[in-house]
Amino acid sequence: MTEHKFFTRIAIAVTTFLFLNSLIYSQIVTGTVVDSKNQGLEGVMVFFLNTTVGTRTLKDGSFVIEKPNNENRLVIRYLGFKEDTLILKDDQTQLFLQLKEGVDLQDVTITGTRSSHSFSLLNPQNVETLTSKEFRKAACCSLAESFQTSNTVDLAYSNAVVGNREIQFLGLRGMYTQQLVENRPVFTGILNTFGYDFIPGTWLDQINIQKGASSALHGAQSMTGAINTGLKKPDLDYPVYVNGYADYHGRFEGNLHLNKSWSDFDHSGIYLHASRHSGFRDHNKDGFFDDAKNNLLNGMIKNTFFGTSWEGMVNAQALHNTRSGGEVNDQGKYSFQQTITHTNLSGNLGYVGFENPSQSTGSIYDLAFSELYGSFGTEHQFSNKEKRGLIQFIYSHAFSDDKHKITVGPALTYNEAHEKLTGLNNFDHHYKEITPGIFADYDIKFGEMECDDLKRWIISTSHRLEYIKSSKLFWTPRASLRYNIDEEWTTRLSIGRGYRFFRLVSDQLSLLTTNRMWIINDLPEYESSWNYGLNLVGKPTIFNKAAELNFDFYVTRFEEQLVLDLDADIPTRPLAIFSSLNGDSRAVVLSGTFSYPITNQITAKTGLRYQDTKQTNSTGFRDQVMIPKWRGLLSIDFESTDKKWLCNFATHYIGKMRLPDKTYYPGDLIHDHREYSKPYFHLQAQANYTYQLWEFYVGCENITNYTQHQAIIDPLNSSGPFFNASEIYAPINGIKPYIGFKYRIEKKI
Numbered sequence: 210m211t212e213h214k215f216f217t218r219i220a221i222a223v224t225t226f227l228f229l230n231s232l233i234y235s236q237i238v239t240g241t242v243v244d245s246k247n248q249g250l251e252g253v254m255v256f257f258l259n260t261t262v263g264t265r266t267l268k269d270g271s272f273v274i275e276k277p278n279n280e281n282r283l284v285i286r287y288l289g290f291k292e293d294t295l296i297l298k299d300d301q302t303q304l305f306l307q308l309k310e311g312v313d314l315q316d317v318t319i320t321g322t323r324s325s326h327s328f329s330l331l332n333p334q335n336v337e338t339l340t341s342k343e344f345r346k347a348a349c350c351s352l353a354e355s356f357q358t359s360n361t362v363d364l365a366y367s368n369a370v371v372g373n374r375e376i377q378f379l380g381l382r383g384m385y386t387q388q389l390v391e392n393r394p395v396f397t398g399i400l401n402t403f404g405y406d407f408i409p410g411t412w413l414d415q416i417n418i419q420k421g422a423s424s425a426l427h428g429a430q431s432m433t434g435a436i437n438t439g440l441k442k443p444d445l446d447y448p449v450y451v452n453g454y455a456d457y458h459g460r461f462e463g464n465l466h467l468n469k470s471w472s473d474f475d476h477s478g479i480y481l482h483a484s485r486h487s488g489f490r491d492h493n494k495d496g497f498f499d500d501a502k503n504n505l506l507n508g509m510i511k512n513t514f515f516g517t518s519w520e521g522m523v524n525a526q527a528l529h530n531t532r533s534g535g536e537v538n539d540q541g542k543y544s545f546q547q548t549i550t551h552t553n554l555s556g557n558l559g560y561v562g563f564e565n566p567s568q569s570t571g572s573i574y575d576l577a578f579s580e581l582y583g584s585f586g587t588e589h590q591f592s593n594k595e596k597r598g599l600i601q602f603i604y605s606h607a608f609s610d611d612k613h614k615i616t617v618g619p620a621l622t623y624n625e626a627h628e629k630l631t632g633l634n635n636f637d638h639h640y641k642e643i644t645p646g647i648f649a650d651y652d653i654k655f656g657e658m659e660c661d662d663l664k665r666w667i668i669s670t671s672h673r674l675e676y677i678k679s680s681k682l683f684w685t686p687r688a689s690l691r692y693n694i695d696e697e698w699t700t701r702l703s704i705g706r707g708y709r710f711f712r713l714v715s716d717q718l719s720l721l722t723t724n725r726m727w728i729i730n731d732l733p734e735y736e737s738s739w740n741y742g743l744n745l746v747g748k749p750t751i752f753n754k755a756a757e758l759n760f761d762f763y764v765t766r767f768e769e770q771l772v773l774d775l776d777a778d779i780p781t782r783p784l785a786i787f788s789s790l791n792g793d794s795r796a797v798v799l800s801g802t803f804s805y806p807i808t809n810q811i812t813a814k815t816g817l818r819y820q821d822t823k824q825t826n827s828t829g830f831r832d833q834v835m836i837p838k839w840r841g842l843l844s845i846d847f848e849s850t851d852k853k854w855l856c857n858f859a860t861h862y863i864g865k866m867r868l869p870d871k872t873y874y875p876g877d878l879i880h881d882h883r884e885y886s887k888p889y890f891h892l893q894a895q896a897n898y899t900y901q902l903w904e905f906y907v908g909c910e911n912i913t914n915y916t917q918h919q920a921i922i923d924p925l926n927s928s929g930p931f932f933n934a935s936e937i938y939a940p941i942n943g944i945k946p947y948i949g950f951k952y953r954i955e956k957k958i
Contacts, residue, residue, distance in 0.1 A: 236276040237331055240304030242266050242285070250308065254286040258294060260566045275331065298445060326358070328746045328759045330699045333652065333669040333691040335744040337361055337418040344413055346846065346857035347895055348908055348947055350454060350462055352413065352438060353405035357893065358859050360802045360816025360842045361418055366937040368719040369920040370534050370545050372501035373402050379420065379433040379763050380796035380820040380836060384716055385709065387431035390438045393555055393575045394428050398595045398626050398712045400579065403549060407507060407528055408438065409482040411452050411464040415439040421742035421763060422705025423689035425673035426616065426650055432707035432738045433765050443468040443478030443511055449954035456947035458500065459487035475514045482507040491537050492943055495924040499941045501534035501545065518562025526553040536927065543927035547583035567607035575599040585721040586927055588633040593715055598623035616650040628714045634727040642710055646675030658693060667691040678734055683708060701744040708737040711771050713787065720785055722934040730788040738767045751805065759802045767794040774826040775834060775869035782930035792825025810849060816842040832867040835938065839864030855897040864888045866938055878931055880919040886938040889915050904951040914944040
């Protein structure tokens with residue numbers, strides 16, 4: 210069967226079972242309801258449509274209500290006033306409602322917005338949320354650059370030729386973190402390395418960072434946690450939105466959003482992205498371009514519909530990416546060329562028409578096809594073709610006044626890939642994994658608090674049972690506990706197991722920019738680990754201002770792991786040895802974050818993180834390479850009273866990290882690649898100004914102009930055994946000023 214026919218049949222089968230899966234991260238909405246004289250109204254009914262989530266206002270008119278995962282329509286009902294429905298935006302969590310007889314609520318004053326960055330007090334899982342306002346504080350040209358003001362997720366440099374970037378999370382590489390887009394697992398294989406650059410920053414609506422393996426609802430691959438990315442929705446985005454960006458290093462980017470509401474229930478959007486990076490610089494004069502030339506065309510179509518019984522979404526995405534680089538001299542020996550194509554069909558649809566509004570059912574689906582072709586100098590040629598399919602059904606039911614909730618369903622995933630590497634090292638392998646499974650989550654809430662709608666305790670258990678490798682039954686148990694000490698402090702415990710299927714070459718793509726000789730020993734069937742976590746969140750009032758504190762302690766310990774040993778060399782050539790774990794491997798992370806509004810316009814956030822990541826290889830139980838022991842953050846925000854100015858200054862401290870052994874390297878080649886890297890600070894700043902429908906921004910990254918000057922080992926002998934462009938721990942380029950603009954049309958078309 211051809212690939213086209215295969216995906217056509219799968220698409221036909223899946224689209225008959227569409228689903229709307231609700232977001233797993235809820236919010237708390239607080240507010241006050243007053244009359245025309247600003248006197249608080251007691252007993253006003255406040256509830257979310259088609260749910261059992263509701264409350265009444267207290268004597269002063271105040272209320273607190275937990276926003277359900279799949280509903281944003283808030284109903285206000287009070288005797289003598291017109292009942293109406295208010296549609297909340299994602300960032301609206303503080304409301305001031307002034308009721309007048311016969312006045313629609315759409316004319317009511319709404320004040321207050323959710324913080325651009327917050328830690329949840331109420332979710333049983335440890336969730337950190339970044340909103341669209343947070344993304345405005347930096348250039349944020351892609352998802353990869355959206356974590357620049359976060360103390361949790363790090364963007365790591367990868368190599369000096371390809372220019373790919375990946376994240377680090379809880380002391381480990383990003384491939385151990387489950388990547389979700391609108392609750393769909395993505396970024397496997399090829400996209401492990403490049404996927405974060407393939408979601409433009411203007412598409413982002415919200416990011417939820419779930420720390421720890423506390424739920425297996427969306428899969429067992431969240432070994433250290435999950436990052437769920439929410440995208441703009443056609444019904445809430447601007448009808449027309451345009452963005453342009455340019456920087457000193459030759460990067461130009463444009464984004465266009467076109468949205469249309471066909472009715473109150475049907476909405477469509479087209480999202481287009483084009484970018485070009487000329488990659489013309491060689492600031493350290495080593496004969497290699499500092500950046501790869503990079504051209505990307507990326508487009509997505511989104512369709513959403515809402516009804517009294519059914520709600521759903523259908524998305525289609527396609528992209529084409531080319532990269533090239535290497536030696537500046539056209540006659541040079543080392544040239545890099547790479548092409549990636551990716552297509553994706555995804556969506557969801559859910560039935561919410563049950564008589565009992567606490568019931569819902571549906572499913573989620575995703576189909577993708579990716580291809581990569583690349584040549585890395587004269588030593589490596591690599592290709593990979595991947596096909597991926599997912600369908601998952603979910604039934605959810607809350608009962609006993611929402612004190613108990615069960616979520617169950619079956620799931621089926623299909624992953625197929627063909628990796629072929631030729632040249633200095635040869636590897637040809639076909640992967641095929643058909644994984645059926647079932648999952649079940651159970652939550653129980655108990656323990657009274659002053660606010661009747663909130664419970665002091667939540668215990669959540671999650672189980673997933675899957676047949677992996679067509680023969681092995683893999684059980685993924687997880688559990689989490691949340692205890693509200695009071696309205697300002699929450700503590701959590703979590704424990705969970707996870708696993709992932711590796712891709713030998715795609716997971717280690719940076720190795721192709723070295724001339725190491727590969728030795729492949731016995732490999733594990735999969736990688737698996739246990740994660741244990743402790744979290745404390747506080748939002749106390751200090752000097753009449755609301756502060757926010759977060760402390761995390763997490764341990765990830767591997768049962769099975771693919772070990773890449775870069776320390777065992779021979780006198781004539783460095784080696785890369787692949788083998789199964791034979792010993793201990795674990796990551797321990799201790800971190801703290803504190804934010805405080807110094808004034809009504811200025812907010813400061815600071816964070817510090819210690820990471821101890823060790824692994825057993827041929828030389829013993831040692832620090833894992835390329836992971837810093839310490840990281841720090843200081844971020845200062847300014848927002849003018851009229852909301853026209855938004856400014857941010859952020860500095861990151863990146864501590865020293867262990868580099869691979871170089872026992873047999875010639876001494877004159879090592880330079881900045883000795884036993885440990887040098888610690889450094891990375892500073893950035895940006896200022897935004899809004900004028901009517903326009904927003905202009907100017908900023909600068911790497912203000913101190915710090916670079917890893919001699920980034921490539923032995924650049925004058927690119928075909929020699931010691932050539933290595935993969936040990937990058939700091940910026941290669943220097944200071945990077947940039948400018949940009951945003952324009953929107955607010956009137957519906």
